Amino acid sequence: SNGALNDLSLIAQDIATDGTSVYWTTKIGQNTPAVRKVSVSGGATTILASEAQFVPPQDCYWRIAVQGENVYWSSGGASGPVSCAVKKISRNGGAVTTVIDYPYLADFTVDDSYVYFSDGGSNIAILKVPVSGGTSTVVASNAAGWVMTNYGSRLFWIDLGRDTVGWIDKSAVNGLGTYIPEE
Numbered sequence: 001s002n003g004a005l006n007d008l009s010l011i012a013q014d015i016a017t018d019g020t021s022v023y024w025t026t027k028i029g030q031n032t033p034a035v036r037k038v039s040v041s042g043g044a045t046t047i048l049a050s051e052a053q054f055v056p057p058q059d060c061y062w063r064i065a066v067q068g069e070n071v072y073w074s075s076g077g078a079s080g081p082v083s084c085a086v087k088k089i090s091r092n093g094g095a096v097t098t099v100i101d102y103p104y105l106a107d108f109t110v111d112d113s114y115v116y117f118s119d120g121g122s123n124i125a126i127l128k129v130p131v132s133g134g135t136s137t138v139v140a141s142n143a144a145g146w147v148m149t150n151y152g153s154r155l156f157w158i159d160l161g162r163d164t165v166g167w168i169d170k171s172a173v174n175g176l177g178t179y180i181p182e183e
Contacts, residue, residue, distance in 0.1 A: 013062030016071075018091065023048070023071050025064050035064065035073055035089065049089045049096045051075060066091065067110045070131070074108060077101040086115050088131070100129045100136065109148040109155065114170070116155050118145030126155060126168070126177075140168045140177045 015024040021037050028034045034050040048071060063074040070088045077083030084105035089096050104121030114128040116139065126140040126148070143166055145157030150170065159166045159179065166177035 014064040014073075016064045016066045018066045021091065023064055023066055023091075025062065025073055033075060035071060037071075037091070046093070048091075048093050049073075049087070063107055065108070065110050067131075068112055072099070072108070072110050072115065074105065077103075077105070079103050086110075086117060097133070099131060099133050102127075102136070106146055107148045107157075109150045111150055111170070116148060116150060116170070118143070118148060118157065120144070120146075124161065126157065128170070138174045139170065139172050140166070141174050143168075143177050 013025050015022060017040060021039055023035060023037050026034055026036055028050055032050055035048045037046045037048050065072045069091055071091055072086055072088045075085050075087050077085035079101040080103035083101060083103045085101040086099045086108050087096050088099055099115050100117060104119055106118040106120030108115055108117040113131060115131055116126060116128045119125045119127060124142060124144045125138050126143045126145050127136045128139050129136040139155065143157065144159050144161035146160045148157045153170055154167050155170055156165060156167045162179055164180045166179045168175055168177040
């Protein structure tokens with residue numbers, strides 16, 4: 001059993017690597033989400049970060065990314081009844097920092113400068129916030145990004161509203177994404 005809530009956020013959900021280590025989200029005990037690390041060649045597992053407890057009702061413990069010297073993951077937030085936070089920690093451990101805590105945050109991706117995230121609420125959009133935290137800016141409006149990634153100067157997402165893939169330049173401000181035509 002996955003706990004009283006049978007919540008997917010209480011089991012291992014995502015995995016990432018930087019070529020040296022593998023990082024993943026999982027749980028410790030009944031309801032404590034954690035970020036773990038192991039060498040790509042195996043060995044002892046390290047717990048980089050663990051939450052004090054599960055933060056209901058959000059399924060947020062399912063995304064993780066490694067960028068630069070940091071590991072980023074999504075976690076239940078405190079900004080509303082259904083909110084999600086993107087947190088970060090050094091790849092070597094240390095203090096956990098919350099980059100953004102946002103109602104209805106659906107997914108995120110990160111580059112050297114920004115955490116890009118999708119608003120899955122009634123104001124569907126792709127936004128960005130500096131990796132150090134701060135004010136968010138809309139990159140793409142009317143974009144229902146369920147799963148996101150980035151490469152070079154572009155953001156990419158699977159758009160649930162259009163049932164296709166969208167993309168936009170990272171420097172856009174309140175722009176409209178380009179979509180792969182539906183067949």
